[in-house]
Amino acid sequence: MGRTFYHTQENRGTDLYEPIVCTADNAWLGKGYYFWENNDDATFWGIKFKNKTGKYDVYKAEIPDDNVLDTVFNRQHYDFWIKQIERAAKKITKSTGSKPTLKEINDFFLEKEVWTKFDGILFQDISQNPVHYMVKEFQYKKRIQLALYNNSKITNFVLHFTGEC
Numbered sequence: 001m002g003r004t005f006y007h008t009q010e011n012r013g014t015d016l017y018e019p020i021v022c023t024a025d026n027a028w029l030g031k032g033y034y035f036w037e038n039n040d041d042a043t044f045w046g047i048k049f050k051n052k053t054g055k056y057d058v059y060k061a062e063i064p065d066d067n068v069l070d071t072v073f074n075r076q077h078y079d080f081w082i083k084q085i086e087r088a089a090k091k092i093t094k095s096t097g098s099k100p101t102l103k104e105i106n107d108f109f110l111e112k113e114v115w116t117k118f119d120g121i122l123f124q125d126i127s128q129n130p131v132h133y134m135v136k137e138f139q140y141k142k143r144i145q146l147a148l149y150n151n152s153k154i155t156n157f158v159l160h161f162t163g164e165c
Contacts, residue, residue, distance in 0.1 A: 030106030
């Protein structure tokens with residue numbers, strides 16, 4: 001049994017049967033299938049960034065998290081994650097003379113197969129969605145994403161709803 005996660009895409013007129021892999025150079029954790037832990041974050045992402053057609057789709061899926069590097073809630077995983085990122089950044093900085101880009105970091109991880117023993121990485125950032133915060137200027141909610149590398153772990157991938165931008 002897995003946890004429910006949400007995948008957002010612009011509405012393309014037909015339902016997806018599987019998520020679309022993200023291959024953008026600025027993807028936080030490289031090439032992968034990106035999911036939101038919270039339906040509100042998936043909706044905000046659709047309105048803000050998946051709005052080219054005027055509509056967006058939010059899909060839901062069940063994904064087991066037993067082989068996911070949990071940098072949000074597991075301190076050992078978080079410490080490991082930080083160590084890997086900083087080690088890679090230092091190596092790249094030493095060889096190039098400048099701070100690495102996300103693409104350079106992710107290419108390094110791919111080349112060195114750093115994340116291959118994990119099905120994905122659970123990570124968080126701070127949401128810019130003002131609707132999520134009931135206290136003025138206090139961003140107390142985590143915005144949690146799953147970058148999934150092993151799409152065979154996805155089950156029950158279905159359209160959750162279509163929204164308008």
